[in-house]
Amino acid sequence: MRHAARDVISRRGTGLASIWRYIFAGLGLAALVVGVLTVVYLTAPHSPQGPDTSRSKKTANGLFVASFEPERGAIRQGELQSWLLTLKTAAGAPVEGAAITVSGGMPQHNHGLPTSPQATDYLGEGRYRIDGVKFTMGGWWQLRFAVSAAAGSDSVVFDIVL
Amino acid sequence: MRCLAHVASLATLAALVLLGGCGKPEFSDAEKKTIASLALNTLPAPKADTTNQYADVPAAAALGSTLFFDASMSRDGTVSCSTCHKIDRQFQDDLPQAVGVGHTNRRTMPLAGVARDPWFFWDGRRDSLWAQALTPLENPLEQAGNRAAFAHYIKKRFGERYERIFGPLPDLSTVPANASPLGTEAEKAAWNAMSTGQADDVNRVFANIGKAIAAFERSIEPQQTRFDRFAIDLATGAKPEGDAAFSPEEILGLKLFIGKANCVTCHNGPRFTDNAFHNTGVPPVKDLPPDRGRVDAVAQVQADPFNCFGKFRDGDASACRELRFMVKDGQQLVRAYKTPSLRGAAARAPYMHAGQFSSLDEVVAHYSKAPAAVEGVSEVHPLDLSDHERAALVAFLKTLD
Numbered sequence: 001m002r003h004a005a006r007d008v009i010s011r012r013g014t015g016l017a018s019i020w021r022y023i024f025a026g027l028g029l030a031a032l033v034v035g036v037l038t039v040v041y042l043t044a045p046h047s048p049q050g051p052d053t054s055r056s057k058k059t060a061n062g063l064f065v066a067s068f069e070p071e072r073g074a075i076r077q078g079e080l081q082s083w084l085l086t087l088k089t090a091a092g093a094p095v096e097g098a099a100i101t102v103s104g105g106m107p108q109h110n111h112g113l114p115t116s117p118q119a120t121d122y123l124g125e126g127r128y129r130i131d132g133v134k135f136t137m138g139g140w141w142q143l144r145f146a147v148s149a150a151a152g153s154d155s156v157v158f159d160i161v162l
Numbered sequence: 163m164r165c166l167a168h169v170a171s172l173a174t175l176a177a178l179v180l181l182g183g184c185g186k187p188e189f190s191d192a193e194k195k196t197i198a199s200l201a202l203n204t205l206p207a208p209k210a211d212t213t214n215q216y217a218d219v220p221a222a223a224a225l226g227s228t229l230f231f232d233a234s235m236s237r238d239g240t241v242s243c244s245t246c247h248k249i250d251r252q253f254q255d256d257l258p259q260a261v262g263v264g265h266t267n268r269r270t271m272p273l274a275g276v277a278r279d280p281w282f283f284w285d286g287r288r289d290s291l292w293a294q295a296l297t298p299l300e301n302p303l304e305q306a307g308n309r310a311a312f313a314h315y316i317k318k319r320f321g322e323r324y325e326r327i328f329g330p331l332p333d334l335s336t337v338p339a340n341a342s343p344l345g346t347e348a349e350k351a352a353w354n355a356m357s358t359g360q361a362d363d364v365n366r367v368f369a370n371i372g373k374a375i376a377a378f379e380r381s382i383e384p385q386q387t388r389f390d391r392f393a394i395d396l397a398t399g400a401k402p403e404g405d406a407a408f409s410p411e412e413i414l415g416l417k418l419f420i421g422k423a424n425c426v427t428c429h430n431g432p433r434f435t436d437n438a439f440h441n442t443g444v445p446p447v448k449d450l451p452p453d454r455g456r457v458d459a460v461a462q463v464q465a466d467p468f469n470c471f472g473k474f475r476d477g478d479a480s481a482c483r484e485l486r487f488m489v490k491d492g493q494q495l496v497r498a499y500k501t502p503s504l505r506g507a508a509a510r511a512p513y514m515h516a517g518q519f520s521s522l523d524e525v526v527a528h529y530s531k532a533p534a535a536v537e538g539v540s541e542v543h544p545l546d547l548s549d550h551e552r553a554a555l556v557a558f559l560k561t562l563d
């Protein structure tokens with residue numbers, strides 16, 4: 001009780017000074033938090049789950065080398081586009097007659113693809129047209145290809161960031 | 163009280179010093195890029211609709227507009243397209259659920275920019291504007307007509323205009339007055355008794371009715387808004403003047419819209435829609451029939467004889483990629499509905515696919531709270547926006563009017 005009363009009196013007497021004390025304390029605390037967060041961020045190992053936007057990579061079990069590019073240059077958000085998936089063996093030979101299924105979505109949004117892309121044509125030299133690809137929003141997309149060919153079955157995930 | 167006032171003025175002062183001292187620009191370069199992508203001047207002209215060879219034929223659009231406003235295009239002569247799509251109300255009706263001949267279970271959608279939609283209705287159960295236009299004509303709760311009656315009516319009332327656009331009308335003298343595969347039991351029986359040739363003839367006239375109405379609807383375009391004037395000035399570095407200048411609250415709302423509140427994730431591009439379907443946990447309306455959204459629309463669009471794969475399509479099947487590559491199943495379709503454009507939304511309450519929310523405040527509160535969906539999984543996550551932030555978002559949405 002006595003303490004509380006004294007507090008009220010002192011606040012009334014030196015209201016402005018104590019407000020500045022609060023502000024400085026607040027700023028100091030904020031600076032400390034920023035500092036700690038910076039250290040945590042800088043020393044944290046960079047997440048291996050982040051997007052890997054390379055357009056050419058080995059399939060999961062190293063059976064094929066896959067590359068994935070838009071058929072006509074640029075990615076245009078909101079448009080149905082065709083892409084080319086090129087499959088080579090580890091030795092560099094084109095993969096013919098592959099059965100390809102496509103799945104995917106946005107890992108950070110917990111939703112799948114807005115369309116069902118399909119391998120529609122074989123264009124020779126290991127190149128397959130993947131038609132019906134559409135990215136309806138900005139962010140991190142994943143397209144996963146399951147590939148079955150004479151050499152065996154394997155899969156590969158491409159990350160696309162808009 | 164004096165003490166509080168001091169605190170408030172000091173806090174304001176401190177904020178001003180901090181902001182002003184850093185010389186922080188109003189928008190980052192990334193924000194400016196996003197804002198520019200929303201402006202109406204980035205909206206391309208509607209693409210040609212090769213499935214409707216009359217889409218850009220003025221005489222077809224003129225006939226379509228006549229039909230759009232013609233209440234004789236209904237069972238009882240009281241309902242036209244314009245009954246729900248009111249020309250002076252952004253082509254919608256301000257009702258939670260549309261009322262035609264009967265009471266429907268869905269909110270009327272406005273029509274501005276509709277020619278750019280890949281899918282129609284809230285659930286995308288039609289895949290072209292002309293196929294969409296045919297559906298209410300026979301829905302017993304909307305215009306409640308039947309295609310044989312429409313074909314007879316066109317011949318009697320608009321024969322000459324029709325033939326100048328679409329060529330000779332078929333001989334309908336042996337076609338029953340009322341017949342449709344979707345009508346009453348008597349109409350279905352009459353339809354089934356018709357020859358294949360007769361059915362084709364009627365379907366062809368019916369499809370052309372849709373194509374004429376679609377040609378008219380293609381001309382309905384979104385208008386420039388305060389936001390667009392603001393965005394153009396921001397992009398060109400000009401100082402927004404007059405009503406193009408945004409208040410601090412509108413600027414905060416815009417920043418939230420493209421930032422923390424994630425609205426722009428789905429409401430993107432110059433029409434503020436990604437043209438896709440999402441479950442956002444919008445609650446069902448009591449006493450309406452069960453409504454599962456997109457998941458039930460897939461079979462409907464596939465079964466529609468007027469879809470892009472059907473024989474009434476003009477041009478070739480290369481125009482049918484949306485239908486061909488449509489997602490046909492999966493949890494994400496359950497209670498998923500089309501992202502509506504936000505242009506003009508502030509002036510057309512109520513909101514959502516069955517008019518669930520009566521104000522933008524309720525809409526923003528829903529997305530801030532992000533309740534779980536009654537069925538399926540909601541894609542939105544709680545934002546916990548403050549009262550001030552929610553009000554700012556609403557203030558920004560009003561600049562799209």
Ligand SMILES: [Cu+2]
Pocket residue numbers: 106109111137139427
């Ligand atoms: Cu997403």
